[in-house]
Amino acid sequence: MTSAPQTSGSNNAGKSRDKNAFAPQIQVFEPHRASLPPLIPYLREFWRRRVFASELAKFTDKAEYLDSKLGKVWLVLNPLLLAMIYYLLVTVLKGGKHNNGITTLAHILIGLFTFYFAQTCITSGAQSITSGGRLILNQAFPRALLPYSSSISAFQQFLPTIPVYIFVIIIGKLMYPATQVPGITWHFIWVPFIVALVGITGFGLALAFATMNVYFRDTNKLLQYFMRIWLYLSPILWQPEMLHGWHRAVLYLNPLGPTLSATSHIWIDGLAPNLAEWIGMLSWALLSIVLGGYFFISRERDFAVRI
Amino acid sequence: MVTSLSQGSATLRSESKAPIVMPDDLAIRIEDLSIKYKINVDTKRTLKNAVMRASKGERVRMRTVEAVKHLTLDVPHGSVLGIVGANGAGKSTLMRSIAGILPPTEGRIIVNGKISTLLALGVGFNPALSGRDNIILGGLASGLSREEIESKTDQIAEFADLPDGFIDMPVRTYSSGMYGRVAFSVAVNMTPDILLLDEALSAGDASFKEKSFTRMRELCEEARTIVIVSHALATISELCDTAIWMHKGNMLAKGKPEEIVDQYLKFLDVGTLPSNFEDM
Numbered sequence: 321m322t323s324a325p326q327t328s329g330s331n332n333a334g335k336s337r338d339k340n341a342f343a344p345q346i347q348v349f350e351p352h353r354a355s356l357p358p359l360i361p362y363l364r365e366f367w368r369r370r371v372f373a374s375e376l377a378k379f380t381d382k383a384e385y386l387d388s389k390l391g392k393v394w395l396v397l398n399p400l401l402l403a404m405i406y407y408l409l410v411t412v413l414k415g416g417k418h419n420n421g422i423t424t425l426a427h428i429l430i431g432l433f434t435f436y437f438a439q440t441c442i443t444s445g446a447q448s449i450t451s452g453g454r455l456i457l458n459q460a461f462p463r464a465l466l467p468y469s470s471s472i473s474a475f476q477q478f479l480p481t482i483p484v485y486i487f488v489i490i491i492g493k494l495m496y497p498a499t500q501v502p503g504i505t506w507h508f509i510w511v512p513f514i515v516a517l518v519g520i521t522g523f524g525l526a527l528a529f530a531t532m533n534v535y536f537r538d539t540n541k542l543l544q545y546f547m548r549i550w551l552y553l554s555p556i557l558w559q560p561e562m563l564h565g566w567h568r569a570v571l572y573l574n575p576l577g578p579t580l581s582a583t584s585h586i587w588i589d590g591l592a593p594n595l596a597e598w599i600g601m602l603s604w605a606l607l608s609i610v611l612g613g614y615f616f617i618s619r620e621r622d623f624a625v626r627i
Numbered sequence: 628m629v630t631s632l633s634q635g636s637a638t639l640r641s642e643s644k645a646p647i648v649m650p651d652d653l654a655i656r657i658e659d660l661s662i663k664y665k666i667n668v669d670t671k672r673t674l675k676n677a678v679m680r681a682s683k684g685e686r687v688r689m690r691t692v693e694a695v696k697h698l699t700l701d702v703p704h705g706s707v708l709g710i711v712g713a714n715g716a717g718k719s720t721l722m723r724s725i726a727g728i729l730p731p732t733e734g735r736i737i738v739n740g741k742i743s744t745l746l747a748l749g750v751g752f753n754p755a756l757s758g759r760d761n762i763i764l765g766g767l768a769s770g771l772s773r774e775e776i777e778s779k780t781d782q783i784a785e786f787a788d789l790p791d792g793f794i795d796m797p798v799r800t801y802s803s804g805m806y807g808r809v810a811f812s813v814a815v816n817m818t819p820d821i822l823l824l825d826e827a828l829s830a831g832d833a834s835f836k837e838k839s840f841t842r843m844r845e846l847c848e849e850a851r852t853i854v855i856v857s858h859a860l861a862t863i864s865e866l867c868d869t870a871i872w873m874h875k876g877n878m879l880a881k882g883k884p885e886e887i888v889d890q891y892l893k894f895l896d897v898g899t900l901p902s903n904f905e906d907m
Contacts, residue, residue, distance in 0.1 A: 348647055349727050350735040372767035379764055383755035455751030458744055459768045460727035538673040621730045624723060625664040 355618040362617065366462040373465045377473035395477045396484050399436050403429045410557055422492040422499045423588060429488060430587045431556035431580050433481040437515070438522040438576055439547050440474035445526025446533050446540050453627040463620040464613070467526040475519055482511075489587070502590030510586055510593060517605045518579050524608025525575070527616035534619070534626045555580045572596070575604040649737045654821050654852035655702035655725060660734035662695040662720055662876075694720035696876040697734070702869075704739075704820075705850040707843070709867035709884055711860065711891045716873040718856045722746055722825050725854065740820025740852070743769060745810060745827040754799035758789065758809050761798055765813040779816055786842070787812040788835060808835055815842050822846060825856040840866060860888045 385391040403425070411424045445467035449456065452466045489501050533539040554574055555562075560581040563571055571577040578600025582593035593601075649656060668688040680687065694717045702708050710718045723729040725736055726744045751768070752761045762783050766776025784794040787808045789801075798806065811827055822843070843853055843866060857863055863870055863884050870887035872880045874894075880887055 345739060345741070346649060347727060347738045348735060349724065349731055349738070351731055351733060369767070369770065371773055372764075375767050375773070376764060379753065379756055379760055382760070383753050452751060455768060457723070457728065458746045458751060460742075460744075461768060461770070532674075536672060536674040536677060538675060542674060622664075624728050625666070 356614070357617065357621070359617075362462055366464060369461055369465055370468075372461070373469040374472050376466075376469040377476060380469070381473055381476060392480070396480050399432050399481060400429075400484065403432045406432070406557055422489075422496050423501055426485075426489050426492065426501045427559065427584055427588050428556060429485050430583050431554070433478065433485060434518060434580060434583050435551060435554060435556055435576060436481075437474055437478035438518050440477055441471045441519065441522025442525045442529055443540070443543055443547065444473065445470035445523065446529035446543055448526070449530045449623055450533050450537070450627065456623055456627055463623055464527060464616060467530045467616070468523060470526060471519055471523040474522065475515075478515070485587075501588060505590045507586050507590060507592050510582070514579060514582055514586075514593070514601065517601045518576070520605040521575055521579070521608045524605070524610070524612035527612035528608075531616045531619050534623055550574070550576070555584065560584060572600045575608065578604065647735070647737060649739055652703050653701050654704045654706070654739055655700070655854070656737040657698055657700040657725075658735045658737075660695055660698045660721075660724065660736060661693070661732050662717070662724055662729060663691055663693050663732045665689045665691050693876050695724070698878050700871065700878065700881070702852060702854065704852055705847055706869060707847055707853045707855065707867045709863035709870040709887075710854065710856045710873060711858075711863055711870060711887060712873035713895075715875065717876040718873055719746065719825055721873070722823050722854065722856055726823055738821065741770075742821045742823060743814050743817040743819030744823045745814035746823060746825045752798050752806070752810070755797055757796055758787070758794045758798055758801070759784065762809065762813055765810075766817065769817055771817065783809075783812045783816045786816055786838070788838070804832065804835075811839060815839070815846065819846075820851055822851065822853045824853065826858065860892065864888050
């Protein structure tokens with residue numbers, strides 16, 4: 321089950337190889353020995369067709385919220401309402417103080433928004449191959465574009481939650497000036513890097529689960545339970561500082577643990593992420609994209625017969 | 628992997644380092660192509676079943692399907708090739724491998740030109756989106772840029788001949804004929820060098836069929852190549868200048884469409900292969 325498309329320009333091929341690299345004329349499909357296709361042409365084609373992924377994300381979002389009266393407001397409302405429920409569970413029922421309450425709410429909110437970003441990347445990415453069956457059977461393109469499109473869509477859904485979060489903490493600070501939650505700090509400059517690392521981690525895991533879903537069609541169902549357990553194991557409903565000594569390893573064994581700890585540091589404590597968090601975030605992003613990418617790309621030529 | 632180019636043919640270097648020669652007059656060259664794949668015989672492909680089987684020490688039941696067997700074929704530029712054969716003959720697998728969707732197990736396919744495909748009706752249209760949105764997505768999926776597909780959208784919509792305003796309505800409101808016409812219109816208006824059509828000519832009424840034939844003849848006059856899989860044998864006879872008959876992965880015959888269709892029809896009537904094909 322292996323093939324390797326080699327491409328070249330049809331005329332004066334040797335000279336025009338680079339120029340025509342993005343507009344292949346002669347393509348050769350043949351078996352190849354390695355489990356991975358030649359990566360440079362694959363990644364080149366992936367990059368050339370990235371607009372397809374972004375437009376697919378845009379159109380999929382448009383289709384999803386076309387018949388909903390509140391439309392994309394649900395993207396914010398859903399995690400916001402869930403955060404309120406968790407807040408009630410964690411703070412009010414436990415008799416928390418008001419100042420501390422705002423801190424807890426802010427921590428739950430930013431944790432949930434970040435976790436939801438990764439979760440949407442993974443769950444919609446996991447379905448992207450099986451639900452894109454007809455497209456896969458009709459067109460030849462790097463299949464990784466489909467989970468990538470899901471990650472773009474997840475990012476577009478995540479973006480509006482940031483202003484909502486900022487609005488909530490500004491209101492909280494105005495109502496309870498003594499709260500620990502900081503105002504605007506220069507440490508916010510780390511946020512785009514952290515978001516990018518969450519996106520990469522989510523995309524890498526989406527590639528792995530999308531492949532699994534082709535072979536085992538109940539992967540997506542199991543993923544829902546898996547994500548719920550993962551949510552409870554992540555420092556969202558509890559603070560990372562609650563872990564001491566070797567227990568802190570739990571934080572770093574969780575692919576989103578260092579990220580959630582870092583976001584909590586920035587948004588709640590007004591501090592920059594520490595070195596351990598950076599190493600944790602980078603390691604998980606790299607591990608996810610390399611292993612998920614290898615698993616997906618080495619299997620993707622099999623998808624057309626498995627779907 | 629280009630190494631050199633000789634006059635009248637392109638010489639490429641494959642991953643296996645074996646030189647590949649592609650004469651300029653050929654659109655598609657298929658060399659000793661075999662396609663095999665394994666299918667899971669179990670009805671439910673779930674993790675739960677896999678774990679249950681593993682706990683009982685049972686192995687996954689797999690079956691190897693030999694969809695195409697040692698097929699060699701050249702398709703010149705500007706020709707229309709028809710493929711006939713019964714269900715399970717390997718026609719669709721062959722089309723998908725030419726499109727680069729299904730990989731060869733042995734042999735090689737060399738394709739010279741931009742490919743447009745209509746291999747599965749529906750082509751992944753999103754029913755909630757309008758026809759126009761789906762045309763844009765279809766064009767982007769086939770490798771066009773946003774500007775290229777936007778410049779063709781009106782032409783595609785006009786060719787699909789939808790009733791007034793339908794192009795901006797959700798595809799779920801379309802009849803199956805309208806759906807098929809839009810899909811066909813996208814495929815033929817991509818200005819492909821090679822057009823691959825699998826059972827796609829049944830879309831639309833008689834006048835749309837005539838329009839489709841006219842468009843395909845125009846493509847041939849522009850030296851573009853068409854490969855058609857169809858059970859409508861009259862279409863094969865009318866449109867194609869060469870035809871092949873495939874049976875259980877083998878190419879049994881190649882020649883003039885009328886002759887191939889005749890042989891195939893005799894096979895369908897009698898139900899057994901002609902004696903000279905029996906050992907294939």
